[in-house]
Amino acid sequence: MTDGEIQMIVAVIRPDRLTDVKRALSEVGAPSLTVTDVSGRGSQPAKKSQWRGEEYVVDLHQKVKVETVVADVPAEDVVEAIADAAKTGEKGDGKIFTLPVDDAYQVRTGNTGPDAV
Numbered sequence: 001m002t003d004g005e006i007q008m009i010v011a012v013i014r015p016d017r018l019t020d021v022k023r024a025l026s027e028v029g030a031p032s033l034t035v036t037d038v039s040g041r042g043s044q045p046a047k048k049s050q051w052r053g054e055e056y057v058v059d060l061h062q063k064v065k066v067e068t069v070v071a072d073v074p075a076e077d078v079v080e081a082i083a084d085a086a087k088t089g090e091k092g093d094g095k096i097f098t099l100p101v102d103d104a105y106q107v108r109t110g111n112t113g114p115d116a117v
Contacts, residue, residue: 004114006101007075011066012038013086016056019066024085030078044092051100061092069101069107071114 013021018035025031037058042096046059070078075098087093 004070006069006104006114006117007074007078008067008099008101009078009082009087009096009097010099011082011086011094012040012063013066013082014088014092015062015064017086017094018066019086020085021066021082024081025066025078028068028081029073030068030081030093032068036063036065036067038063047076058069059074063094069104070115071104071117 011021015037022031022033025033039062041059041061044061046057048055048057050056066082068078079096079098082096103113104116105112109116
């Protein structure tokens, strides 16, 4: 979506795919991003491990959350770039969400709306 619509794309991906996703976002014209270390559970199976003789289940997997906000780059292009760069074909590759953003405000300049993005 373009025409001044502001969209936030949020992706939860494997940490080892982050470099490829950053490169893909840059190539599609959306280099600005926020990255957060997260853990979660989806269709990826739990793992059983042992530590000091005790068995435990790891059912929250380490991921990274990548957030980017666009106004002049189609959100569909950003989603496709992330999906292509993050995909391994295995369970646990992640999810991508697109959300509408009502407004934006750039602290340094005071720009608002698409100009702030």
